[in-house]
Amino acid sequence: MRISQRARVMQESPIRKLAPLATAARQRGLSIYHLNIGQPDLPTPPQFLEAVARFADPVLAYGPSDGLPALREAICAYFSRYKIHLDPSQVLITNGGSEAILFAFSVVADQQEEIIVPEPFYTNYNGYAQMANLHLVPVRTHAEEGFHLPPNEVLERAVSSRTKALLLCSPNNPTGTVLTREELERAADFCLRHDLFLIADEVYKEFTYDGRQHTSVLELPEVEQRVIVVDSISKRFSACGARVGAIISRNRDVMAACLKLGQARLCPPTLEQLGAVAAYQLEEDYFAAIRREYQRRRDVLYDKLTAEPGIILRKPRGAFYMIVKMQGINDADDFAAWLLRDFAEGGETVMVAPASGFYATPGAGRDEVRIAYVLEVAKLERAAEVFLAGLAQYRALQPALTTEA
Numbered sequence: 001m002r003i004s005q006r007a008r009v010m011q012e013s014p015i016r017k018l019a020p021l022a023t024a025a026r027q028r029g030l031s032i033y034h035l036n037i038g039q040p041d042l043p044t045p046p047q048f049l050e051a052v053a054r055f056a057d058p059v060l061a062y063g064p065s066d067g068l069p070a071l072r073e074a075i076c077a078y079f080s081r082y083k084i085h086l087d088p089s090q091v092l093i094t095n096g097g098s099e100a101i102l103f104a105f106s107v108v109a110d111q112q113e114e115i116i117v118p119e120p121f122y123t124n125y126n127g128y129a130q131m132a133n134l135h136l137v138p139v140r141t142h143a144e145e146g147f148h149l150p151p152n153e154v155l156e157r158a159v160s161s162r163t164k165a166l167l168l169c170s171p172n173n174p175t176g177t178v179l180t181r182e183e184l185e186r187a188a189d190f191c192l193r194h195d196l197f198l199i200a201d202e203v204y205k206e207f208t209y210d211g212r213q214h215t216s217v218l219e220l221p222e223v224e225q226r227v228i229v230v231d232s233i234s235k236r237f238s239a240c241g242a243r244v245g246a247i248i249s250r251n252r253d254v255m256a257a258c259l260k261l262g263q264a265r266l267c268p269p270t271l272e273q274l275g276a277v278a279a280y281q282l283e284e285d286y287f288a289a290i291r292r293e294y295q296r297r298r299d300v301l302y303d304k305l306t307a308e309p310g311i312i313l314r315k316p317r318g319a320f321y322m323i324v325k326m327q328g329i330n331d332a333d334d335f336a337a338w339l340l341r342d343f344a345e346g347g348e349t350v351m352v353a354p355a356s357g358f359y360a361t362p363g364a365g366r367d368e369v370r371i372a373y374v375l376e377v378a379k380l381e382r383a384a385e386v387f388l389a390g391l392a393q394y395r396a397l398q399p400a401l402t403t404e405a
């Protein structure tokens with residue numbers, strides 16, 4: 001017996017694949033700064049947990065496939081703060097943003113059809129493309145340009161008769177780039193010209209810095225019927241384990257199709273939806289405090305890293321990630337493994353995610369790592385020092401490593 005081709009070709013998570021080396025490092029007594037994973041360390045709002053605890057029904061029954069009406073209404077009220085007017089029928093609650101991605105992919109494209117996506121991109125898009133049996137067609141973005149949307153001619157070259165959608169993520173994981181309104185309008189024009197859906201992953205919507213406002217594709221009237229937004233409470237309310245997200249579209253056919261997919265998996269989790277309803281009552285100052293904290297962390301990390309020669313990094317404007325390009329490194333997978341296996345400074349090391357796993361183009365990102373700044377400032381400062389010490393030592397070893405190979 002053989003497992004399916006689909007299962008065999010599925011990629012390992014670049015964020016988690018070094019976990020065995022980290023376990024071994026811990027067993028050797030090292031302490032590890034985890035810069036590899038986007039798990040926010042800020043507390044989940046108590047209002048969320050209290051709402052869950054208040055649940056008193058005698059049976060934890062199935063809920064509606066499209067989610068609890070109270071949560072769909074709360075999400076509409078939240079968007080209306082940004083002058084984005086939605087009806088609850090345009091919001092369907094999913095098991096995390098992850099399921100919203102799978103639903104979006106499944107609804108817009110048939111087998112072997114294509115979705116264009118700027119790379120590097122959130123690595124799990126690969127897994128969902130595999131599950132939905134479609135192809136992601138990458139268009140390259142570059143560290144030197146702050147990973148902004150590529151020029152039109154690059155986008156045009158990626159179009160084929162099988163293209164069904166453009167997928168954007170802003171604020172971006174893994175780059176931290178926030179697309180400007182002009183870029184989004186250019187993307188919308190592109191979708192209009194080629195009759196494509198515009199899927200936008202906006203799960204980091206609240207995480208924008210330097211006073212920048214995030215523009216949602218839901219604000220672009222000309223593509224109203226083409227837009228599908230992937231949303232989630234995981235990062236917004238530091239509630240990754242809740243598994244509550246949403247798919248949002250004003251296109252009725254899209255929402256009717258999503259409802260059928262939703263019915264097939266019965267319903268999203270009830271208790272966590274109740275928590276989310278409470279979290280959505282939080283005022284703007286909750287988000288303002290979070291933005292301040294992450295911006296401080298970004299600044300600390302950015303200043304430390306860019307003080308070092310040979311690092312290419314444009315200041316990211318959102319989310320809590322950055323892609324760090326390192327001159328003189330040509331195998332960041334090996335570098336990240338080496339940090340855990342062979343390096344320590346003062347009994348400490350760092351775990352980072354090699355960026356190659358965020359690219360679909362073979363060989364791309366081999367001189368880059370993704371760093372998540374989800375540690376408090378003092379730890380982050382130390383983690384940056386340990387990372388830079390490791391980088392200097394690894395660079396010094398490079399010629400020796402190359403000769404040995």
Ligand SMILES: Cc1ncc(COP(=O)(O)O)c(C=O)c1O
Binds near residue numbers: 169233
């Ligand atoms: C860009 C992006 N989209 C979607 C998700 C999925 O989030 P969740 O399924 O926890 O809502 C993540 C999680 O890290 C992400 O970074």
